[in-house]
Structure formats: C-alpha cells, structure tokens
Amino acid sequence: MISPEDIEKLIRSELKTMKAYIPIEPTDILSQRVEIAEENVIKLDGNENPYGCSDRVKQALASHAYYHLYPDPEQRELRKALEKYTGISSEYILAGSGSDELIDLILRLFVAPGDKVINCPPTFGMYPFSTDVCAGKVVSITRKQDFSVNVSAIKEAIDKQTKVAFIASPNNPSGNVTPEDTIMELVKSGIVVVIDEAYFEFSNITVAPLVPKHANLIVLRTFSKWAGLAGLRVGYGIFPTKIVKYLMKIKQPYNVNAAAQVAALESLKDISYLRGTIKALINERERLLTKLSQLDWLRVYPSQANFTLCAVLNGKAEAIYKGLQRRGIFVRYFDTPQLKDCLRISVGKPEHTDALIAALQQIC
C-alpha cells in the first residue's frame, strides 16, 4: 500500500509550489455566502453578459437531436460560421472549450519545460497559470503607469528560450487596447504573439485580418463575454494555418462539446439580438463611467471593454468591497502592488448601475 505522503513524491515537484488560480464563484454559492436570495444577487465580478444568450439558443439546445453522438472533431460547421462572422477563411480558425483551453493548447505546442513566456501584468491570470502547468518560465514585463505595454522591455527580455508573448487587448482588468503598431513591433521579434481579444465586440478593434500574413500572430476570441455563453465554454482562435494543423493534432478530439457547438452556431444566426445587447452594454458602460467619475474618492479608468477599473483613493477599498458584498453586489477586488486598492466592476443592466452607485454612496 502506498501512503498519501508517498504519492506526493510522484507528483511533479514544480506543481507543488505553483500558485493556484483564483476563480470567481457562481451565483448560488455567492447567494449562500451572504444569505441574499439568488435573484437579488448583482454579479459584476465576471464580465459576463447579464442579458444572457438569445432565446433562439435555448430553443436550439432543447431541440438538438444528437447529444448521444460525439460532436464533429473538426468543428466544420462552427468554423464555417466563424468564417462568415470574422471574414477570415475557416482554415485559419479553430475552436476550444473556452479560449482558456486554447491558451493551454498554445503553450503545450510551443513551451517545453524551462522555456520562457512573456506576460504583461496587470493582466488576465490564465497566462501565467497555464505557463506554470506546462513547467514554462513566466517572464513578467509590467505594463507602464498608463497600462500600455512596455515594448522595448519585452524586446530586451526576449532570448533563445522565449517562445510566446500574451497580450490581452482590450486588457483585463485595465480596459485599454494595445495599438496595432505596437503589436506589429512584437510580431517582428519572431516569437509567437498571442493577442487575446476576449472583449473585441465591445472595442471593435482587431488585428485578426493580419493573421494570414504572419506566421507567428494568433488572435483569441470567446463567446463567454459578448454572446452570454460563459457557462457553455466556447472560444476560438484565428491562427496561421500551420499552427491550426498542429493544434488539430494535439487537441482532445471532441474538445468543443455538442451543446457548446449548437449554442455558438445559433448565436451567430441570431446576431441581431446580440448586437442589441452589446449596444446596451456599451451605452451602460458610458453611463456607469460618468456616475463613478462623480465620486471624488474614485479614479476611474476609461474602458473599451464591458468592465471598468477603479482605484479607490480614500484608503477604504477593502471595506467598500465587503460592504458591497453584504448588499449582494459582487465586484472584483485587487490588492497587488500594481493594482493597489483597485476594484474591477463589470457593466450590468441599468438597474445594476443604480444599485451599485446607491450602495457606494451609502458605504462612503
């Protein structure tokens, strides 16, 4: 018999010390935690779409006849529909179980133990997380004060072991877009440059059309934020065709499940509904930014996404975060050196903005 202590000896040593990813919690768990009914919880911590997916998606899911069969391993119908949506040929496109899976697959494809991956914090936590899981080395090149990417520092850091750089644009949590000329400067360095456009539909700025002209440029997208499908896990990437071939080879054959493929396809067919919710969220973002800016103890950063970053200037960030929670309002709280006393607030419906502002005025 082997003891639990002995099994530890078999576990990869670098995984014993790696930092865990801190995920957000679903509504029912939050509801129990603060003892507030689920329907009264205001969830502004996950950049999810409060309007949800279209009713046509729910109908398509209910009437799909093939849940007992494996889905198409090559995702042909979905990739064809994404060709129409993106304007980029389907041979450049591959879908994943969320863009999170694609981040992991890209790293597995390029990073051998000890290889380096450039990360530009403050940013999305999955890049260092998946690098750690692959036993890669995270090279952190902190963004500048205005959250722009420090290109010259990245270029200086690149050596023979550097394989991949990740840039979220718009960046999570700072909300700013990285300009195309900056991205192209990195592409010229020859490493794999991954532009994570999870919030593209809210910024309308993309480098996707440049992918077919460059062997080392990748653009990631997701249905989680704009299309209201975070729970079904479906994302996609626009990759150079050579990279698509390798990813097709190393991915799990049925990585995007049947329900996710049905939902994504139907979303693309009911695009006018989604365009409506995007428009509502962009309008609401601007109203939220205006209202928050009126609070003189908050510094509000502009945003091209469906959330906004705020620095709390009165030293009460944690008390505000907890006070909001007690009222059933959940936001993301950061207390890292680069994001001292910061809150990230997702854009919700107008009534969510009103409840949030009222609560903030009550707390402070």
Ligand SMILES: *Cc1c(COP(=O)(O)O)cnc(C)c1O
């Ligand atoms: C939310 C988010 C994702 C996650 O997308 P999934 O498709 O849900 O895995 C990826 N990148 C960034 C920057 C995000 O904020």
